[in-house]
Amino acid sequence: MLIDFRELLSGSGNEISYPANIDMTSLDDGVNKYPVIRKEPFVIQAYKTGKDKVQIQCEGSVTLSIPCDRCLEPVEINIDFNVDDVIEFNKTESDEEQEEKDYIDGYNLDVDRLIFGELLVSIPGKILCREDCKGLCPVCGTNLNVAECGCDRDVLDPRMSVFKDILNNFKEV
Ligand SMILES: [Zn+2]
Ligand SMILES: [Zn+2]
Structure with a gap:
């Protein structure tokens, strides 16, 4: 889903809570495709911290099905995410030093992309169905x-x- 921040940026309030959910049914990292077994709606708390500047905070968890490294049987892996980030809209070309945030498009936040990035770095390096598999x-x-x-x-x-x-x-x- 996309969240449009124009209302927050142009309105008089400094804070909006956006109900959010994840659309993706699997996490595809280009090599592997892990089905999403559980996902729950969560809230993205957004604060206007300056002109065209928004701080976002959210947390939640997603359960993926990932094959065991040894026997390949699917294992349910629960991954918590916790985001606290500042987004600057309308950045000028000279801001190259700031890392590119691919989940921002215009004034929209792409929730799936944001969470995808969070999950990707949080997948455990070793997946075992049990210690003595x-x-x-x-x-x-x-x-x-x-x-x-x-x-x-x-x-x-x-x-x-x-x-x-x-x-x-x-x-x-
Ligand atoms: Zn054999
Ligand atoms: Zn196993």
């Missing part, structure tokens, strides 16, 4: 949390082969 069998792809496929996955150190023989003999007894 056994992952997938590199031979046949079976999810080892669910079943044992019986593949020989040991890339054995030659020095270990003696022990392997002992083990095999042991099993045959």
